[in-house]
Amino acid sequence: KEEYYADVGIQYYVLKGAGLHIDGVFLMHLNNQYVYDGKTLDLEGLFSSSDLTEAAIAYQEEIPEMLAGLKEMLAAADPPGITPSKHCNRPYGCEFWEYCMKGMPDHWVIQLSGIGQKKLDELEEMGIYDIVEIPDGFSLSAIQERIRNCVVNDESYIARGLKEELEDVESPIHFLDFETFALAIPRYAGTRPYQGIPFQWSDHILHKNGKIEHREYLCEEDKDPREEFTLTLLNVLGSRGSIVTYTDYERRIIEALARDHPEHHKPLLATLDRLVDLYKIIRNNYYHPEFHGSFSLKSVLPAIIPEMSYDSLAVQEGQEAGIEYMRMIDPSTPAEEKEKIKKDLLKYCGHDTLAMVRIREALLKLF
DNA sequence: ACTGGTTGAAAATCACGACC
DNA sequence: GGTCGTGATTTTCAACCAGT
Numbered sequence: 001k002e003e004y005y006a007d008v009g010i011q012y013y014v015l016k017g018a019g020l021h022i023d024g025v026f027l028m029h030l031n032n033q034y035v036y037d038g039k040t041l042d043l044e045g046l047f048s049s050s051d052l053t054e055a056a057i058a059y060q061e062e063i064p065e066m067l068a069g070l071k072e073m074l075a076a077a078d079p080p081g082i083t084p085s086k087h088c089n090r091p092y093g094c095e096f097w098e099y100c101m102k103g104m105p106d107h108w109v110i111q112l113s114g115i116g117q118k119k120l121d122e123l124e125e126m127g128i129y130d131i132v133e134i135p136d137g138f139s140l141s142a143i144q145e146r147i148r149n150c151v152v153n154d155e156s157y158i159a160r161g162l163k164e165e166l167e168d169v170e171s172p173i174h175f176l177d178f179e180t181f182a183l184a185i186p187r188y189a190g191t192r193p194y195q196g197i198p199f200q201w202s203d204h205i206l207h208k209n210g211k212i213e214h215r216e217y218l219c220e221e222d223k224d225p226r227e228e229f230t231l232t233l234l235n236v237l238g239s240r241g242s243i244v245t246y247t248d249y250e251r252r253i254i255e256a257l258a259r260d261h262p263e264h265h266k267p268l269l270a271t272l273d274r275l276v277d278l279y280k281i282i283r284n285n286y287y288h289p290e291f292h293g294s295f296s297l298k299s300v301l302p303a304i305i306p307e308m309s310y311d312s313l314a315v316q317e318g319q320e321a322g323i324e325y326m327r328m329i330d331p332s333t334p335a336e337e338k339e340k341i342k343k344d345l346l347k348y349c350g351h352d353t354l355a356m357v358r359i360r361e362a363l364l365k366l367f
Numbered sequence: 368a369c370t371g372g373t374t375g376a377a378a379a380t381c382a383c384g385a386c387c
Numbered sequence: 388g389g390t391c392g393t394g395a396t397t398t399t400c401a402a403c404c405a406g407t
Contacts, residue, residue, distance in 0.1 A: 114382085
């Protein structure tokens with residue numbers, strides 16, 4: 001990747017400047033096609049490296065000038081006058097993002113879902129930062145046009161098909177969410193680097209009579225959780241009823257489980273036909289100005305159900321769940337700490353599935 | 368009959384945003 | 388960080404046309 005050249009170049013500059021003699025510069029890559037056999041890691045297969053010696057040396061001439069520029073910027077009384085845009089988060093997030101964003105409008109043009117740098121530059125050229133100021137003729141995608149309309153008129157968008165799609169399900173309706181962790185160095189036989197390993201599920205089941213039942217699973221031992229995960233999951237899903245998820249992440253995990261566990265292949269594949277993606281339904285059929293351009297559960301939930309916020313949760317996003325789980329199964333974590341993590345994980349995952357129940361319910365009430 | 372340019376459809380690539 | 392679907396953008400390529 002582009003950014004690694006600078007990274008490697010600067011490391012070379014620092015080490016060389018510290019007096020080390022450097023024969024060559026190499027970048028090591030993880031081979032994500034490598035499958036661990038469960039016994040010994042084959043380092044040759046796991047890693048590959050590319051020789052970037054020339055690129056690192058070529059980069060050296062840019063560094064002194066760059067450093068001078070950086071020093072000057074740091075010594076200045078005022079922060080550099082750079083308009084915040086996409087570059088602030090690419091390739092990595094900038095720690096001044098919050099600070100620089102303060103001056104931007106509540107409905108900033110960057111919130112137009114899917115907008116690229118080109119259109120943003122055009123708007124900046126015209127001095128337009130607020131979605132309400134976008135001129136009529138300006139070319140926008142269907143979804144961006146929808147966002148603009150909703151913001152300008154301060155109203156939500158409800159497509160005709162929303163009710164129909166939300167009701168195109170069979171009872172009992174399962175609302176399902178998985179948590180996974182992904183390790184760079186594979187830990188279990190038959191897995192690859194960064195392969196997502198599911199360790200927890202939550203299922204809110206809406207029965208025909210309106211009763212809501214909650215079932216959940218969390219692997220508590222330090223072992224490959226997939227077998228137990230699969231068995232408990234198949235048991236709770238049974239053979240009837242739609243399975244609602246948010247995005248098709250769960251589908252992909254189930255497909256991977258079916259691939260890696262031939263003994264459960266059939267029943268796992270049978271669940272795929274029952275999946276319904278609530279994210280897709282909302283993206284295609286509904287918008288609320290408080291989404292601020294994002295259809296993630298974290299944006300959609302507070303807009304539709306303000307009282308169900310994420311603030312009170314110890315675990316607030318998926319990545320954190322995986323990290324906390326690793327801490328929970330770590331033998332060096334004290335028992336009471338493990339207990340707390342367990343509670344937080346169950347609370348988080350259950351919160352997401354209940355959120356889906358409530359969102360669907362609230363959207364149906366619009367009709 | 369050949370060349371060069373244009374057009375438009377199809378395919379490939381890229382960017383984005385969602386999940387973990 | 389990985390992965391995937393979606394939609395936009397770019398590239399490719401064949402068909403077409405005008406001019407020689």
